[in-house]
Amino acid sequence: MLLLREHENEPAQAADDANTNKEDGDRYGTAETASPSAGERDGPVIVVRDLVRKFGDFTAVASTSFDVQRGEIFGLLGPNGAGKTTTFRMLCGLLPATSGHLEVAGVDLRTARAKARARIGYVSQKFALYGNLSVRENLEFFAGAYGLRGERKRERVKAVIAQFDLDASAQSGILPVGYKQRLAMAAGLLHEPDILFLDEPTSGIDPLARRAFWRTITSLAQGGVTIIITTHFMEEAEYCDRIAIQDAGELLALGTPAEVREQAGDDASDMNEAFIAIVEQNRARQTNEKVAA
Amino acid sequence: MSSASGFHRRLIALTRKEVRQLLRDKSNLFVGLLLPLALILLFGYGLSFDVKDAPVAIVLEDRSPAAQEAVAGIGGSPYLVPVAAASMDEAVRLIRAHKVEGIVRVPVDFSQRRAAGDARIQLIVNGADSTTASAIEGYVNGGIQTASRHIMDRSGSGSGGGITLVQRTWFNEAGVSTWYLVPGLLVLVMTLIGAFLTSLLIAREWERGTLESLFVTPVRPLELVLSKLAPYVVIGAIDMGVCLISARFLFEVPIRGSLLVIIVASLLYLIVALLLGLFISGTTRNQFAASQMALLASFMPAMMLSGFVFDLRNVPLVIQIVSQLLPATHFMELVKSLFLAGTIWPMVLKNCAILAAYGVLLAFVTGRTLRKRLD
Numbered sequence: 001m002l003l004l005r006e007h008e009n010e011p012a013q014a015a016d017d018a019n020t021n022k023e024d025g026d027r028y029g030t031a032e033t034a035s036p037s038a039g040e041r042d043g044p045v046i047v048v049r050d051l052v053r054k055f056g057d058f059t060a061v062a063s064t065s066f067d068v069q070r071g072e073i074f075g076l077l078g079p080n081g082a083g084k085t086t087t088f089r090m091l092c093g094l095l096p097a098t099s100g101h102l103e104v105a106g107v108d109l110r111t112a113r114a115k116a117r118a119r120i121g122y123v124s125q126k127f128a129l130y131g132n133l134s135v136r137e138n139l140e141f142f143a144g145a146y147g148l149r150g151e152r153k154r155e156r157v158k159a160v161i162a163q164f165d166l167d168a169s170a171q172s173g174i175l176p177v178g179y180k181q182r183l184a185m186a187a188g189l190l191h192e193p194d195i196l197f198l199d200e201p202t203s204g205i206d207p208l209a210r211r212a213f214w215r216t217i218t219s220l221a222q223g224g225v226t227i228i229i230t231t232h233f234m235e236e237a238e239y240c241d242r243i244a245i246q247d248a249g250e251l252l253a254l255g256t257p258a259e260v261r262e263q264a265g266d267d268a269s270d271m272n273e274a275f276i277a278i279v280e281q282n283r284a285r286q287t288n289e290k291v292a293a
Numbered sequence: 294m295s296s297a298s299g300f301h302r303r304l305i306a307l308t309r310k311e312v313r314q315l316l317r318d319k320s321n322l323f324v325g326l327l328l329p330l331a332l333i334l335l336f337g338y339g340l341s342f343d344v345k346d347a348p349v350a351i352v353l354e355d356r357s358p359a360a361q362e363a364v365a366g367i368g369g370s371p372y373l374v375p376v377a378a379a380s381m382d383e384a385v386r387l388i389r390a391h392k393v394e395g396i397v398r399v400p401v402d403f404s405q406r407r408a409a410g411d412a413r414i415q416l417i418v419n420g421a422d423s424t425t426a427s428a429i430e431g432y433v434n435g436g437i438q439t440a441s442r443h444i445m446d447r448s449g450s451g452s453g454g455g456i457t458l459v460q461r462t463w464f465n466e467a468g469v470s471t472w473y474l475v476p477g478l479l480v481l482v483m484t485l486i487g488a489f490l491t492s493l494l495i496a497r498e499w500e501r502g503t504l505e506s507l508f509v510t511p512v513r514p515l516e517l518v519l520s521k522l523a524p525y526v527v528i529g530a531i532d533m534g535v536c537l538i539s540a541r542f543l544f545e546v547p548i549r550g551s552l553l554v555i556i557v558a559s560l561l562y563l564i565v566a567l568l569l570g571l572f573i574s575g576t577t578r579n580q581f582a583a584s585q586m587a588l589l590a591s592f593m594p595a596m597m598l599s600g601f602v603f604d605l606r607n608v609p610l611v612i613q614i615v616s617q618l619l620p621a622t623h624f625m626e627l628v629k630s631l632f633l634a635g636t637i638w639p640m641v642l643k644n645c646a647i648l649a650a651y652g653v654l655l656a657f658v659t660g661r662t663l664r665k666r667l668d
Contacts, residue, residue, distance in 0.1 A: 118511050147511060
């Protein structure tokens with residue numbers, strides 16, 4: 001499946017062989033180090049420094065820092081309640097940070113959130129669109145909400161309908177889930193954002209649709225769009241350029257899939273095991289610290 | 294792109310979407326356009342406190358011509374139907390069986406006492422329905438007064454020197470209840486359209502998650518509020534037209550104040566009611582809870598506490614204070630006086646100012662409910 005990324009015209013290799021994944025992951029590790037020329041030229045698209053979010057006494061995100069380069073596919077992973085959704089929401093400006101520095105598309109989110117919004121696209125978990133409007137009406141509406149008009153609006157609506165192979169007159173509410181996801185992606189890309197945020201975009205859709213989805217994602221990234229994605233499918237983490245693993249609000253691992261597997265230790269043969277190992281190591285350490293204290 | 298043109302563009306896109314959704318949603322259109330019509334007909338025709346053709350038993354214990362003449366006026370009234378009863382016992386049976394609403398009894402000594410200038414006629418009304426009872430009392434009294442005046446005029450023996458008590462009710466001379474119910478209906482309909490319909494709008498977007506999709510766009514809270522207001526102002530204006538036309542031509546209620554002032558005041562109240570619904574919607578974030586709240590917080594008080602049915606001067610102080618807090622009360626006062634009394638400027642300005650203040654306050658707090666995650 002990963003081969004799709006660079007050999008898009010080749011027929012997909014059927015089995016998700018763990019070894020293939022591993023090799024691919026390794027290759028991405030090197031590809032990542034080979035390409036920062038672009039990143040260095042533009043500087044990071046997202047800068048997160050000491051980000052903290054508290055809800056009352058509860059710390060949902062504890063002092064987190066990372067950068068995301070232009071054109072990168074960055075995955076946020078973590079068990080339920082780990083703080084990945086909170087981090088994600090802060091990144092796309094849905095939730096203000098308690099403290100820390102947050103810069104998206106060169107704009108400080110604390111001071112100029114509205115300006116940042118025009119540069120980001122967002123696909124929510126529910127693929128929330130207006131069910132009683134047609135596909136075209138939904139797209140026209142979101143184009144208007146993003147401030148497009150006239151010829152450019154018509155062009156963009158037409159372009160995304162073609163890009164995602166949509167039926168303009170279909171009623172949005174009765175579409176199958178995979179179709180809705182495509183429509184939601186189309187709506188999020190109307191204004192040609194620099195950064196696309198995807199919140200668990202592949203939950204509930206079939207493997208075929210997922211493969212098509214990742215094909216779209218990688219081609220977007222190649223076109224220079226930065227992708228921030230949350231997922232709980234660990235094999236999908238392999239398709240990311242870099243991933244961050246969070247648990248209990250803390251950033252436990254950050255790097256290419258290969259680096260993260262390495263950090264997990266010898267017994268982690270795939271990402272699934274690596275993920276579990278990292279989370280468990282951290283939880284065990286915390287318990288020990290509590291016992292010691 | 295200047296921010297003003299961005300505002301304009303986004304507002305157009307948002308409003309167009311709201312209109313499309315409104316037109317697609319048949320149940321909302323039904324509530325918006327047909328329910329008010331049903332309300333008008335129901336309240337206008339069904340809910341009437343008027344007495345018409347009320348049966349009244351007549352007991353003539355004195356069968357003299359003078360006695361018969363005295364009660365003749367009752368038969369002439371369009372509101373009363375005399376039912377002859379042979380004896381007081383029979384009349385009592387009739388009133389117990391609810392066959393008659395009242396009894397008029399001319400006692401045996403009527404002629405005798407009339408000669409002495411002290412004639413008496415007994416009236417018994419069924420107090421179970423106090424409104425009907427007092428109406429009948431008035432009509433019977435009127436009928437007998439007229440008759441006795443005729444008798445006095447003819448005999449020239451009027452001891453009062455032609456001085457008779459002239460009773461008159463101002464504004465609603467005929468005591469027709471539709472005259473004050475129908476203007477009040479305007480209040481009820483505006484409240485229903487406003488609060489109930491819009492109470493679903495923001496909650497629905499919360500439930501379906503579409504608001505989250507909007508939050509990442511450059512759309513601002515004020516734009517959202519305005520776009521949700523616009524289509525329902527049109528629906529409300531149509532309902533207002535229906536109310537005014539049916540008031541004037543169907544129920545023949547006089548419109549003594551300025552029609553323009555009525556329209557402006559109604560639009561003002563409509564916006565207040567719409568904003569109240571939006572505020573409830575944005576606060577509850579749940580369609581079911583929002584619609585229940587909207588009924589409880591707007592429609593019910595507007596019906597019970599605004600002076601629509603019950604005169605606010607007769608209610609306990611606490612209720613008076615509560616009712617004064619309701620925008621509906623101020624609009625009710627305004628509408629009734631505009632319909633029946635005329636344009637009294639100090640009162641129009643005072644109530645319009647109160648409504649406008651409510652509008653600004655609600656627009657602000659509704660924006661706040663949307664701002665939490667926006668800015």
